[in-house]
Amino acid sequence: xxxxxxxxxxDAREPGxxxxxxxVVKTRHWLRWILxxxxxxxxxxxxxxxxxxxxxxxxxxxxxxxxxxxxxxxxLTLLFTVVAGTIGFLAGGxxxxxxxxxxxxxxxxxxxxxxxxxxxxxxxxxxxxxxLGYLYPTIGLGIPFTTNYFVEAETVVLISAFAAAVLGLSLxxxxxxxxxxxxxxxSVDQGQxxxxxxxxxxxxxxxxxxxxxxxxxxxxxxxxxEIIGLLKGxxxxxxxxxxxxxxxxxxxxNRNHDVIPLLLVAVVxxxxxxxxxSIGQFYIERHFARGSARVLPPTPIQRAxxxxxxxxxxxxxxxxx
Amino acid sequence: xxxxxxxxxxxxxxxLVEVRNVHKSYNGVEVLRDVSLTIEPGEVVTIxxxxxxxxxxxxxxxxHLETVDRGWVALxxxxxxxxxxxxxxxxLKEREILKRRTQVGVVFQNFxxxxxxxxxxxxxxxxxxxxxxxxxxxxxxxxxxLERVGLGDKADSYPRQLSGGxxxxxxxxRALALQPKVLLFxxxxxxxxxxxxxxxLDVIRDLSKLGTTLVIVTHEIGFAREVSDRVVFxxxxxxxxTGTPAEVLSNPQHPRTREFLxxxx
Numbered sequence: 001x002x003x004x005x006x007x008x009x010x011d012a013r014e015p016g017x018x019x020x021x022x023x024v025v026k027t028r029h030w031l032r033w034i035l036x037x038x039x040x041x042x043x044x045x046x047x048x049x050x051x052x053x054x055x056x057x058x059x060x061x062x063x064x065x066x067x068x069x070x071x072x073x074x075x076l077t078l079l080f081t082v083v084a085g086t087i088g089f090l091a092g093g094x095x096x097x098x099x100x101x102x103x104x105x106x107x108x109x110x111x112x113x114x115x116x117x118x119x120x121x122x123x124x125x126x127x128x129x130x131x132l133g134y135l136y137p138t139i140g141l142g143i144p145f146t147t148n149y150f151v152e153a154e155t156v157v158l159i160s161a162f163a164a165a166v167l168g169l170s171l172x173x174x175x176x177x178x179x180x181x182x183x184x185x186x187s188v189d190q191g192q193x194x195x196x197x198x199x200x201x202x203x204x205x206x207x208x209x210x211x212x213x214x215x216x217x218x219x220x221x222x223x224x225x226e227i228i229g230l231l232k233g234x235x236x237x238x239x240x241x242x243x244x245x246x247x248x249x250x251x252x253x254n255r256n257h258d259v260i261p262l263l264l265v266a267v268v269x270x271x272x273x274x275x276x277x278s279i280g281q282f283y284i285e286r287h288f289a290r291g292s293a294r295v296l297p298p299t300p301i302q303r304a305x306x307x308x309x310x311x312x313x314x315x316x317x318x319x320x321x
Numbered sequence: 322x323x324x325x326x327x328x329x330x331x332x333x334x335x336x337l338v339e340v341r342n343v344h345k346s347y348n349g350v351e352v353l354r355d356v357s358l359t360i361e362p363g364e365v366v367t368i369x370x371x372x373x374x375x376x377x378x379x380x381x382x383x384x385h386l387e388t389v390d391r392g393w394v395a396l397x398x399x400x401x402x403x404x405x406x407x408x409x410x411x412x413l414k415e416r417e418i419l420k421r422r423t424q425v426g427v428v429f430q431n432f433x434x435x436x437x438x439x440x441x442x443x444x445x446x447x448x449x450x451x452x453x454x455x456x457x458x459x460x461x462x463x464x465x466x467l468e469r470v471g472l473g474d475k476a477d478s479y480p481r482q483l484s485g486g487x488x489x490x491x492x493x494x495r496a497l498a499l500q501p502k503v504l505l506f507x508x509x510x511x512x513x514x515x516x517x518x519x520x521x522l523d524v525i526r527d528l529s530k531l532g533t534t535l536v537i538v539t540h541e542i543g544f545a546r547e548v549s550d551r552v553v554f555x556x557x558x559x560x561x562x563t564g565t566p567a568e569v570l571s572n573p574q575h576p577r578t579r580e581f582l583x584x585x586x
Contacts, residue, residue: 194386195433199447199499200423202416209446213437291437291479 060261064252065268073248074269080234080244083166085227088173095178096185097207110178117175123236126168130240132159165237173230180222184215216288224281228274235266245269335362335534336397336424336502338383343392345378345558352378353389354558360503365535367545367566370555371581376538379555380505383536384425385418396424396503423451426496430508432488434480440467440491441476444498453499466494470524486517490524497528504528506537542585546570554578 013019050056064070098110117125133155140149159167188211196206238247246266253262282299289296298306338360345353352375360366368376381387382394385401393400401421403410413421434443444466445459454462467473470490472483480488489509496504506525510518522544529535529548539545545552545566552569554562554577561575573579 189433191429191431191433192435195427195429195435197419198384198386198422198425198427198429199495200419201447201450202419205450209450210435214435288437291439291481 055260056264057258057261060256060258061264064262064265067252069243069248069252070245070265070269073243073245076242076244077231077234077246078273080165080169080237081227081231084169084173084234085230087166087170088226088230089177089181089223091170091174092177093181095174096181099178099182100185114175114178117171122168122172122233123239125172126164126237126240129159129164129167130161132164161240161242164240165234165242169230169234169237172233173226176226177223180219180226181215183222184217184219185211187218188214213288217285217292220281220285220288224277228277231273231277232270334502335364335532337362338503338534338536339393339395339398340379340383341392341394343379343382343389343394345375345382345387345389352558353382355392356555356558356560357392358553358560358563360534360536362502362534363532364550365529365548366537366551366553367549368536368538368553368555369540369542369545369569369581374555375558376555377507380427380507380536380538383503383505384422384427386427396421401425423447423499424502426499426501426504428489428492428496428504428506428509430511432480432485432492432512434488434492434495436480439477439479440472440483440494443480443491444495447495448498451499459498462498463494466497467491469497469527470494471520484517485513486520489513489521493521493524493528501533503534503536506535506539508538508540510539510541540585542570542582554581556581 095110095113098106099114101107101110120128136155138149138152139155139158140147140152142149142152192210192214193206196210201210234244235246237244238250241247243251249262249266253259286296286299338358340356340358340360343353343356344351356375356379358366358379368379370376378387382389383396383401385394388402393403395401399421400410402413402418404413404417405411434440435446438446441460441463444463445454445456448454448459448462449456453459464473464476467476470493472487472490472494475483475487475491480491483491493509509525510521513521518541522541525535525537525544526548535548537545537549547566549566551563552566553560554569554573554575556577562569562573562578569578570582573582
């Protein structure tokens with residue numbers, strides 16, 4: 001097919017023109033302009049309705065936003081996030097290393113653990129821990145495979161609602177973070193391991209100093225996803241009547257029937273915490289990106305400063321003129 | 322020994338490498354077949370051979386990055402992965418293997434510098450982690466080594482900010498920091514742009530004069546002829562020919578050697 005091979009004809013230069021002397025007319029992106037206008041309309045319409053609709057009851061929102069009960073709930077939410085996040089990621093790290101171990105037994109154990117705790121819904125798991133007393137009325141330490149206990153305690157006393165929540169959240173988190181950490185470790189080039197081994201670095205040093213800092217680059221975005229998920233996931237433990245943020249909001253609106261304003265209180269607090277975590281994520285990822293690019297991109301603050309400097313110099317010029 | 326003498330003093334004592342009747346296979350494919358080779362202390366030996374001939378495997382077996390199926394590899398009369406007690410060979414604990422392995426430095430084809438550490442941090446990592454040197458002494462040693470490979474001003478650069486040739490020279494400095502008795506080079510210039518090959522070969526040439534035992538896998542025949550005391554030709558896991566560069570490169574006896582040299586020269 002010769003027609004296909006014919007090169008497209010491009011307007012040739014009029015004889016004697018100097019392209020450099022001509023005016024440049026930029027392409028107009030009409031669709032982009034229309035869609036932008038639609039987006040602006042949607043945002044404005046939303047804002048208008050949020051401000052003018054009386055049923056939002058912003059006065060109730062304001063009254064409860066810093067209420068001591070809400071702040072106590074917020075504290076508990078943070079506490080559970082930190083405790084379960086720490087235990088979850090530490091246990092997840094150990095599980096990830098077990099999954100990568102040459103011992104099929106360790107590998108199998110870790111695989112089963114992850115399989116099980118990923119299979120059971122978090123809410124179900126928390127309820128099972130909370131009701132473990134029905135299964136094992138007492139828990140004790142004694143001779144293995146017998147019921148001769150040296151110390152024995154009632155399960156209901158040993159596993160309080162708090163403990164049930166920590167257990168449920170941590171084990172759930174461990175299973176998920178194990179896979180994230182394992183993925184990160186696998187993403188590190190095999191040559192790095194070899195070079196580290198050839199230098200005679202002990203295994204612990206290889207993991208801590210060479211593998212993990214490099215794995216962190218791919219672990220961190222997912223890990224922050226998980227932490228943010230966990231932060232909001234703590235609302236599930238309201239099913240066993242723990243007074244975290246969501247539970248407190250529920251208790252209050254069950255009394256005064258201002259459902260939406262109190263849910264909004266919870267929503268805004270969750271959004272604030274997520275924002276703080278996202279900012280932390282940006283800077284931590286930046287720290288672990290060292291060496292990955294010749295020059296790191298500027299932080300938002302640096303960018304804002306550069307912008308301000310640029311505007312200032314323009315203003316200077318204008319005034320000077 | 323202070324850092325200063327490590328840098329400027331004589332090179333570390335050279336090691337004797339003995340490879341005896343080594344066999345190695347992967348999934349039933351024999352990569353090394355009854356390979357025996359003795360490399361004298363201070364000798365510079367180049368290993369030549371077509372791709373897949375087992376050169377790299379042999380090199381990796383020397384520092385026990387690769388275990389062998391049969392036969393043994395010894396450094397200065399001691400096995401790297403095993404210990405002889407009575408009539409038996411006991412597999413060594415990892416810690417002990419690592420200690421012996423530090424006597425053998427490796428320079429890889431792809432440099433394998435740690436990308437999250439600066440050139441200087443790459444070099445001091447092992448001496449500090451193994452508690453050979455204090456951090457201050459290690460820094461002094463590293464700066465001396467970087468100067469020796471012509472990169473005195475690149476101490477704080479990350480690997481990605483360096484050219485391939487510069488990275489490989491940092492990798493050589495890193496290997497030297499542990500004062501190995503033997504240095505292994507696994508195709509050190511194969512990943513480099515042609516104009517960067519020379520700077521790396523210059524550094525290796527300097528090392529060859531200092532008396533460390535060097536084992537070099539390379540495709541740079543001209544360089545092999547110039548620096549080697551001895552050239553070993555391997556094909557399909559078998560040592561076909563060994564001798565001085567003049568013997569093997571100018572007057573090869575085996576038809577496979579002649580064929581190989583004809584294709585690369």
